[in-house]
Amino acid sequence: MHLQFLQELKILVSNEDSLMDGASLEHYYNFWPQSYEGMSNDYYEKFYDFVMQNVDVFYTRSNRGQWINYQKAVFEDAELISSANKKEFSKIVSDFLIERNINVVQLPLSILTRLPKRQIVTPKLVRNNIRHATKAFVEKMEKDVFIAFFEYLLSDKDFAELRGCTILPLMDMSFGTFGAGENQFYIASEAEMALFPNLSSRFVNQRRISKSIIAKLKSEQATTVLNVKNFDHDVFVRLVSDKLLRGDRTDIDKWLGNIWDYVDADPSIDMAAFENIPILPTIGSTMLVSLNRKLPLLYEDRRQPDINAIMIKIGTHVIDKRYSNRLTDFVLDFSATNVLKCIHLASTNAKRSIKELLLPLSAIERDTLKTFLQRNDYDLFNSQSVRSSRSIDILCQLPIFRAFESSLNVVYKPAKECHLLPQDLPVFSVRSGMAILCNDYTDGNFAAKINIPELSVVDHVRDNVLPFLKNPLPGPKIDEYQKFLYSQLRREVATALQDVKTAPDHPKQ
Structure with a gap:
């Protein structure tokens, strides 16, 4: 009886214009008992027991429309x-699933x-069918509908099942595809x-x-299995690094200014993360340097432009003081001691001796x-530290001291290779391998x-005077030599007289 009744109903509604518009189906289901009122409980129970058997009494619009039984229905x-x-x-989801048969x-x-015990549409079923689908499915949704849909997909918190679903709205008005690490997406402030x-x-x-939804995507459960992450210090460092290491110089000055303003405003950012990232502008160059403590980094002193x-000329990176808020552990303050330290670091980095490092410097x-x-x-x-x-x-390794390396030739030598003349004696000659400081350019203290x-005096006469006398004196040296002998004679006479004055008297015989 139930089968005959439903078959006649199917024929009745199928003869109408269309089952796809829903109106005929609504008419069909209106004949189904929907409450106990007006019928016996026995009939009501038997009717629903019957429709759950293997009889094609349920209509689906999938596959161009078909009648199916309870076991095949979703x-x-x-x-x-x-x-x-x-x-x-829910209707949008149903229509989408029907389109996918x-x-x-x-x-x-x-x-x-x-x-009872029916197969129903679930977040998992929807995810399985929208995975790898085009973004057009979500693009046509109104905001409120889209939010409800997204929340539904997240309702069972099976975040890994979102992989392959193109439903993440992005700031360029596109939609991102959830994955397992590729094409990382970030939840960030304006x-x-x-x-x-x-x-x-x-x-x-986020609008x-x-x-x-944002809270769920930020959760540890989601971030460990999806390519979406909250914007934090690690992300900041990574994005800055990506831009700088690939050599992107677009509006670099303005951009770096904004980056450093952000860094200065957040003292919790670990600046050591930039140890190998060229982020710091330098004076006198377009070069950016990293915060590597082995680099010669020195703050500028505007009172010492020379x-x-x-x-800069010998390889130190001079840094503007505007970057002093966060870099005290990386950039040296301007001082004589730190100038020397930077020269040493520059020499080490260039793999050259300090003497070689200073070769480009002029006499001035x-x-x-x-x-x-x-x-x-x-x-x-x-x-004495x-x-x-x-x-x-x-x-003492800096070749900045004027010295004689011969009687007439003055060069710049390191202090460790130089000697001072005793008692302002003149230079006659200089033996090979020795350099004598120029008195006129030397601060004795x-x-x-x-x-x-x-x-x-003895060493000077032995090494730099007597050997010189074996050869004829050049004209310019004759007067100088006479003055030297005269000064030495006066010194010896004065010493002898002093010895006489201080000698004890001998007793008379």
Whole structure:
């Protein structure tokens, strides 16, 4: 009886214009008993027992429309179609699944809730069918519908099942595909996104999703299995690194200014993360340098433009003081000691001796560097610490001291290769391998502090005077030699007279 009744109903509605518009189906299901009222309980129970058997009494629009039995039917989620807010997106989901030949059966809620143990539309089923689908499916949804749909897909918190689904709204108005690590997407604030204007396709458009969706996507469960991550310090460093290491110089000055403003405003950012990333602008160059402590990095002193220029010329990276807020552990303050330290670091990085490093300097630049160090000797000799000792060692390697390497030839030599003449004696000649400081350009006190040895009169006469007399004196040296002999004679006479005055009287015989 039940089968005959339903078969006649099927024939009746099938003869109408179309089953695809839903109106005929609504007419069909209206004949189904939907409550106990007006009929016996026995008939009601037997009717629904019958329709759940292997009889084709359920209509689906899939595969161009067909009648199927209970076992093949996939019913809509009663919870969704009972909610006014979710009913529209439920219909969109059903239509989509039907287009993909899923046997979705759309019933009145009163009938749907009467059917037990039914196959229903689930987040998993929807995810499996939208995976690798085009973005057009979600593009046509209104915002509220899209949010309800997205929340539905996340409702079972099976985040890994979202992989392959192109449903993540991005700031460039496209949709991102969830994956397992490729094409990373970020949830960031407006200020953070403004730092990377060319990466709008990597940032989630939070205006198109709800706070609950954002919270779930930020959860550890989601971030460990999906390619979406909250914008944090690690992300900031990675994005800055990506731009700089690939050599993108687009609006670099303005962009770097914004990056450093962001860094200065957030003291929790670990600057050591930029140890191998060229992020720091340098004065006198378009070069960017990393925060590597092995690099010669020195803050500019605007009162010392000549020294700044010299340091740049020999390989030190001079840095604007505007970057001093966060870089005290990486960039040296300007001082005589730190100038020497940077020279040593530059020499090490260039794999050249300090003497070779200073070859490009002119005579004026060498004199300028020596004068600067002499005038700041309080910084170099303020203690007997290891630091002072190391600074003096570096200083003594600088070829900035004018010295005779022959009687007429003056060159720049390191202090460790030089000697001082005793008692302002003139230079006659200089033996091979020796350099004698020019008295006119030497601060005796400074020379003594850096331990430049002084020749004795005997050593000077033996090494630099007597050998010279074996050859005829050149004209310019004759007067100088006479003065030298006269000064030595006066010194010897004065010494002898002093000895006579201090000798004890002999007793008379």
